[in-house]
Amino acid sequence: MDVAVAALEDLAAWQRVIDGYAPLFEPLATGAAVGLVPRFFADAIGSRRSAAMPSTPTLSMLEWRKRDGRMRVQPGIYRGFEGLGVDLLFLAGDGALEAVLAREEHPLGEMKRQLRAARIQFFVFRTKRELRDLGYEDFVEALGLPFLGACR
Amino acid sequence: MTQRPGESQLPHLFRPGRIGKFPTRNLIKYGACCVSNYNGRDGTITPRELARMRVIANTGCGMITNQGAYPDPRGEGKAYFRQVAIFDDKFLPEFETIARYIHDGGAIAIQQILHAGRYGGIDLGYCIQPSVVPQTLPHFRPPREMTKDDIRQCVHEHAEAAQRAVKAGFDGTEVTSFMGYLLANFNSKFTNQRTDEYGGSTKNRGRFMRELIDGMKQATPDNPLIIRLNGAELMDQWGGNDEDECFELMAQAVDCGVDMISVTVGWQEAPESSIGRDIPPGYWNHLAARAKKSFPDTLIAFGNRLPDAGMANDCIAKGEFDFWEVCRPLLADPEMVHKVAEGRTDEIRRCIGSLNCLSRLFRDLPYTCTMNPALGHEVEPEYAITLATVKKKVMVIGAGPAGMECAITAAKRGHAVTVFEKSDRIGGSLLGYAAHDLARPDDLLSVIRHYEVMARKLGVELKFNTEANAKFMRSMLHQFDACVVAAGARTDMSAYDRLEGRERLVDAIDVAKGKVQPGKRVVVIGAGKVGLVVAESLRKNGAEVTLVEEEKRIAGDVMPSFKWRHSAWVEELEIRTLTLSRVTRVTADGVHVANGKGETFVAADTVIAAGPRKSNQELFRDFEWMIDELHGCGDAIMPRGLDAAIQEGYRLGVRI
Numbered sequence: 001m002d003v004a005v006a007a008l009e010d011l012a013a014w015q016r017v018i019d020g021y022a023p024l025f026e027p028l029a030t031g032a033a034v035g036l037v038p039r040f041f042a043d044a045i046g047s048r049r050s051a052a053m054p055s056t057p058t059l060s061m062l063e064w065r066k067r068d069g070r071m072r073v074q075p076g077i078y079r080g081f082e083g084l085g086v087d088l089l090f091l092a093g094d095g096a097l098e099a100v101l102a103r104e105e106h107p108l109g110e111m112k113r114q115l116r117a118a119r120i121q122f123f124v125f126r127t128k129r130e131l132r133d134l135g136y137e138d139f140v141e142a143l144g145l146p147f148l149g150a151c152r
Numbered sequence: 153m154t155q156r157p158g159e160s161q162l163p164h165l166f167r168p169g170r171i172g173k174f175p176t177r178n179l180i181k182y183g184a185c186c187v188s189n190y191n192g193r194d195g196t197i198t199p200r201e202l203a204r205m206r207v208i209a210n211t212g213c214g215m216i217t218n219q220g221a222y223p224d225p226r227g228e229g230k231a232y233f234r235q236v237a238i239f240d241d242k243f244l245p246e247f248e249t250i251a252r253y254i255h256d257g258g259a260i261a262i263q264q265i266l267h268a269g270r271y272g273g274i275d276l277g278y279c280i281q282p283s284v285v286p287q288t289l290p291h292f293r294p295p296r297e298m299t300k301d302d303i304r305q306c307v308h309e310h311a312e313a314a315q316r317a318v319k320a321g322f323d324g325t326e327v328t329s330f331m332g333y334l335l336a337n338f339n340s341k342f343t344n345q346r347t348d349e350y351g352g353s354t355k356n357r358g359r360f361m362r363e364l365i366d367g368m369k370q371a372t373p374d375n376p377l378i379i380r381l382n383g384a385e386l387m388d389q390w391g392g393n394d395e396d397e398c399f400e401l402m403a404q405a406v407d408c409g410v411d412m413i414s415v416t417v418g419w420q421e422a423p424e425s426s427i428g429r430d431i432p433p434g435y436w437n438h439l440a441a442r443a444k445k446s447f448p449d450t451l452i453a454f455g456n457r458l459p460d461a462g463m464a465n466d467c468i469a470k471g472e473f474d475f476w477e478v479c480r481p482l483l484a485d486p487e488m489v490h491k492v493a494e495g496r497t498d499e500i501r502r503c504i505g506s507l508n509c510l511s512r513l514f515r516d517l518p519y520t521c522t523m524n525p526a527l528g529h530e531v532e533p534e535y536a537i538t539l540a541t542v543k544k545k546v547m548v549i550g551a552g553p554a555g556m557e558c559a560i561t562a563a564k565r566g567h568a569v570t571v572f573e574k575s576d577r578i579g580g581s582l583l584g585y586a587a588h589d590l591a592r593p594d595d596l597l598s599v600i601r602h603y604e605v606m607a608r609k610l611g612v613e614l615k616f617n618t619e620a621n622a623k624f625m626r627s628m629l630h631q632f633d634a635c636v637v638a639a640g641a642r643t644d645m646s647a648y649d650r651l652e653g654r655e656r657l658v659d660a661i662d663v664a665k666g667k668v669q670p671g672k673r674v675v676v677i678g679a680g681k682v683g684l685v686v687a688e689s690l691r692k693n694g695a696e697v698t699l700v701e702e703e704k705r706i707a708g709d710v711m712p713s714f715k716w717r718h719s720a721w722v723e724e725l726e727i728r729t730l731t732l733s734r735v736t737r738v739t740a741d742g743v744h745v746a747n748g749k750g751e752t753f754v755a756a757d758t759v760i761a762a763g764p765r766k767s768n769q770e771l772f773r774d775f776e777w778m779i780d781e782l783h784g785c786g787d788a789i790m791p792r793g794l795d796a797a798i799q800e801g802y803r804l805g806v807r808i
Contacts, residue, residue: 043391081284089286116720118389118423123286131290140290141705144719 007038007097008059014073017100017107018064024108024142025064025071027135033065034139035086037078039093039121045080087126087134093119112144157495162465165476166493169214171451172376172411174260174323176214179468180489181453183414184217184264184326185479186510187232189518190528193275195222195230195237197246203531205250209257211482212489215475216259217326217378218250220266223313224306228280229334231268233516238265238313244320251321262378263317264326265310269334270295270343271420282338282360283345288390288421291514303350306334307363311371324376324411327364331426332387332419335361339401340385342392354397358404365408376411378453383415383439386422395439399446412451414477415440427480429505429591430717431457441472453477459503461492483509484523498605504595507713508795515712522795523599525557525802537806540565544633544781546808547572549620549771552580554786554797555638556603561805563610570613570632572620578603580640581787582794584664585682588689590721599794622774634781634808637771638801641791643682644766653738660686660762671757672696675743677735679706681793683762684718691725698728698754700735700745711793728754735759765791783808 018025041060061076063086081089090111092100096119103110114120122145124131131140159166169176190200209216221238222229230237237243247263254261271292273279279293280302286295298306314325329336337343338360344351350359361379368377381402385392393401402413417436418426425431440454455477458464464476481488484503491500501523509519521527529535544567548555551573563569577583579600586596607614618624620639643661648654660682662668672695676687679701691697699706699722706722706729707715722729733747742755767788775782785804786797 081286116423116723121390122288124288124290125286125294126290127292128290138704144716144723 005038005059007092007101008036008062008075010101011062011073011075013101014062014064018071018073021108021142022071024139025066027138028066028071029134030066030069032134032136033063033086035076035078035084035089036062036064036097037089037091038097039091041078042080042091045078081123084125087124087131087136088140089123089125090115091121091123093121096120108142112142115143115145156493158491158493158497161495162461162492164468165461165465169475171215171260171378172324173374174376176260177258178212178214178489179475180213180464181215181262181414181455181475181477182208182211182213182217182259182482183453183455183477183479184219184266184328186513186519187219187235187266188528189232189234189513189516191234191236193234195235195239196243197236197250200528200531201236202246202249202253204528206253207486207530208482209250209253209259211257211486212493213259213478213482215262216254216257217262217264218247218254218322220264220328221313222272223265223267223309227273227275228278229267229269229272230274231266231271231333232513233274234518235266235274238263238316239309241316241319244316247317247320247322255321260323261321262324262326262376263314263320263322264328265313265317266328267306267310267334269332269337271332272334280334281343282350283343285343285345297346300348300350303360303363307360307367310364311367314368314375314377315371318372318375322375324378325368325372326378326380326414327368328380328414329382330380330414330416332385332421335364335379336382336385336419339381339398340387340392341397342385342387342390354400355404358401361401362404362408365405365410369409378412378414379405379410380414380416381405382417382419383436383443384417386418386424386426389423392419399442402443402447406447406450410450412453412475413443413447414453415443415456415473417456427457427505428507428713428717429595431505432592433457433459434463437467437472440467441470444471444473451475455479457505459505461488461497480505480509483519483521483527486524499602499609501602502595502598504599505592506711506795508711511711511713520799522798525799535803535806537561537564540567540808543567544808545631546570546634546636547628547632548636548638550580550638550640550786550788551575551578551603551614551616552638552640552786552797553582553599553603553794554640554788554801555580555636556607557798557801558636558638558785558805558808559612559801560603560606560610561802562808563607563612565806565808567808569610570615571607572615572618572624574617574619576616578607578614581661581664584661585685587666588664588685590688590692591717596794620771625775625778629778632779634783635775635779636804636808637769637775637782637784637788638786639768639771639788641765641767641787643761644764645761646766647764648761651735651738656738656740657759657761660760663690663760668758670695670760673742673756674698674758674760675700675735675754675756676760676762677743678762678764679703679729679731680709680762681707681718682765683760684710684722686760686762687727688718688721688725691727697725698730698756700733700743700754701729701731702734704732706731709793711795730754767791781808
C-alpha cells in the first residue's frame with residue numbers, strides 16, 4: 001500500500017517529468033487530461049484485493065490536466081473507470097511508476113518501455129478522432145501507443 | 153467422384169467428415185474470420201456480397217461459414233460499418249440465397265452470429281460489456297455494463313438468430329468470441345469484473361456462454377452449433393485469462409454439448425502479434441493439439457496462422473485437430489483448395505499476411521486483398537478475366553509485381569505477352585525488399601515464385617537483361633500492338649542536388665539489391681519503408697545505423713497494419729532515429745544534421761539515400777509515337793507499394 005502511494009506523492013517530480021516534455025503537450029486543448037493509477041487501486045476497486053484497500057484512500061491517482069496553457073499535475077482519487085473525467089488512463093503495475101521517475105533523463109522513454117512490457121496498461125476514453133482533435137497525436141505517438149494496433 | 157491427384161497426396165485433409173447429421177466432403181472449413189464490409193449500413197446483404205459468396209461457395213471446402221451477423225436490432229452487437237444483420241425475418245431472402253449457393257457448391261452451410269461486445273455499437277454512442285472496462289485502442293465506443301435483463305435478452309436474440317439462420321437453410325450456426333467479442337468479454341477476467349453470478353470464478357464467467365449455448369441448442373436442436381473460443385487470449389499480461397483458464401472455459405462448452413470448438417488466438421487489443429507476417433506458420437498449433445487431446449470426442453477446428461494445406465494435412469494426420477479452418481488464404485486465392493486437390497499447388501497465390509484486409513476494416517472500408525485484386529469486385533464483370541475479343545501482341549516493360557500481374561492477366565485472356573526486364577530475373581524492387589525483410593521473406597518471395605510459375609505455364613515470354621529505351625523501341629517498331637510501362641521507380645537522387653557532398657551518397661536501392669556493400673557505420677536518409685527495411689537489415693547484421701527523417705514520424709508510407717512492426721524493430725534494434733531532421737552536409741567522415749535543437753554530426757562510412765522515389769516515367773514520352781496502345785501501371789505511375797502494383801497490373805491486364 002505504502003509503495004503504491006509513494007510513487008504518487010512526489011508531485012514536484014511528476015511536474016518536472018511533464019515540463020521536460022512541454023512540446024508534446026503544447027498541442028493539447030484546455031481540459032485535456034491523462035490519469036495515472038497504480039494498478040493496486042484498480043484491482044482493489046475491481047474487488048480482487050479489497051482486503052488490502054483502505055476505505056478512503058486520500059491519494060490514488062495522478063491527473064495531468066491542461067490548464068492555463070500548461071500541463072499540470074494534480075492529485076486525485078480513483079473510484080473506477082466510470083466518471084473518471086480523463087481521456088487516457090495508465091494503470092501501472094508494482095514498481096512501474098517508480099521506474100519512470102527514476103529514469104530522469106528520459107522518463108517517457110521508460111514509460112513507453114513499461115507499456116511495451118505490459119507493466120503499464122493503457123485505456124482510452126476517446127475515439128481516435130476525438131484524441132486527434134484534443135491534440136494528443138504527438139503524445140500518443142511518443143509513447144508508441146498507435147503500435148498497439150488491432151488484429152495483428 | 154474420381155479422386156483428384158492432389159487429394160491422394162493429402163489424404164487426411166481430403167477425407168470425408170461429419171458434423172452432427174451432416175456429412176462433409178473434406179475436412180476444410182471456410183472460416184468467417186472477418187466481415188467484408190460490403191453490405192448495407194442497415195445490415196442488409198448487397199449484390200456485391202452475394203457475388204462474393206458465390207465465389208466462396210465454390211471454393212471446394214467441406215464446410216463454409218458465412219460471415220458474422222449481428223443479432224440485435226439496436227446494433228449493440230455491430231462491430232463493422234457495413235456488417236450484416238440477422239435480427240429480423242426481413243433479412244431472410246439474402247441469407248437463403250447464400251445458403252443455397254453454399255449447398256450448390258457442395259458444402260454444408262454454417263451461419264456465424266457475431267455480437268461484438270466491447271468492439272460493438274459502432275453506430276451508437278456506447279457498447280455493452282459484462283463490466284465497464286474501457287478499451288485499449290482508440291477505435292471503439294464507451295462501455296455500458298449489461299444488466300441481467302440485458303443478458304437474458306441477448307441470449308434470446310442469439311437463439312432467435314440461430315433459428316432464423318436455420319430457417320434460411322443453413323445447416324448449423326456458430327457463435328464467436330474471437331477476437332475479443334462479447335462472449336470473450338464474459339469469459340475473460342480482464343473485461344468481466346462482475347460480482348454477481350456472471351462474474352468472479354471461471355465457472356461464473358462461463359455462465360453467459362453456457363446459457364448462450366443452451367439457448368441456441370434449444371432453438372435449433374437438430375443443427376450443429378460451433379463455438380469459437382480462444383486457446384490463448386494473449387491478454388493475460390493485462391489481467392486476462394491465462395491458457396489454463398481458456399481451456400477450462402472450453403471444457404464448459406464441451407459439457408454443454410457444442411458440436412465443434414474452433415480454437416482461436418488473441419484479441420484485437422492483444423499487445424502481441426497473433427496472425428501477422430511476423431508469426432511463423434504453425435506457431436499456434438499447440439493450442440489446437442491441446443484442445444484435441446483434452447476433448448477427444450468434440451470436433452476441433454483450427455487455422456490461425458496455418459496457411460498451408462500440406463501442414464494442415466499433417467496436423468490432421470497427427471490428430472492435432474479435425475478440421476482445417478481457413479479464411480484469408482482463400483481470400484487471396486479462392487481456387488486454392490481446387491489447386492491443392494488437382495496437384496497444382498505451385499499455382500497458388502499465397503496469403504502473404506500483409507493484413508491489408510484488416511487495415512481497411514478498421515478504417516470502415518470494405519476489405520480488399522493485396523494478392524487478389526478481384527476480391528470485392530466479383531459483382532463487376534469488368535474485373536473478371538474474359539477471353540479478349542481481339543488477340544494482341546503485348547509488350548510489358550518491367551518484371552516487377554505490376555508488370556508481371558499485368559502480363560499473366562493479359563496472357564490468361566489470350567494475348568501473346570512478352571516481358572522485357574533489365575535485370576536477370578522476375579521481382580523488381582520486391583526482390584530487394586524481400587532480401588532485407590525481417591518478418592518473413594518467404595511470404596514476399598512467394599509472390600515472385602507465383603509469377604515465375606504462371607509465366608511459364610501461360611507461355612509469357614521473358615526477355616531478361618534487356619534495357620528498354622527509345623533505341624530498343626525503335627528496333628521493336630510494329631512488332632507489338634500494346635506496350636505496358638511497368639518500369640517501377642527509383643530513388644530520386646535529384647532531391648539531393650543542393651546537398652553538399654551529394655556525390656558521396658549511395659542509393660538505397662543499390663544497397664537493397666546488393667550492388668553496394670555499406671560500411672559498419674551507416675546513416676540512412678529517409679525513414680520510409682525503403683529506408684527502414686535497409687536500416688533494419690544492416691543493423692541486424694551488425695552495422696551501427698542512424699536514421700534521419702525530415703518528417704515528424706517514421707514509416708509514413710508503410711501500410712497501417714505494419715507501421716507498429718517497423719517502429720518496434722527500430723526500438724528493439726536500437727537504431728538511432730533523428731526525426732524532424734535534415735542532412736545539411738555529407739563528408740568523408742559522416743553527415744551534419746540540422747534540427748530544432750541545432751546541428752549535430754553523425755559519423756558514418758556510408759550514407760544511404762532512401763528519400764523520395766521517382767517514377768520511371770520517361771519511357772512514356774519515348775514510346776508515345778512508336779506504338780498503337782501505350783499504358784502504364786504500378787510505381788511507374790506513382791511510387792507506392794506491392795498492393796497498388798498488383799491491383800493496377802491486374803486492372804490493366806483485364807482490359808487490354
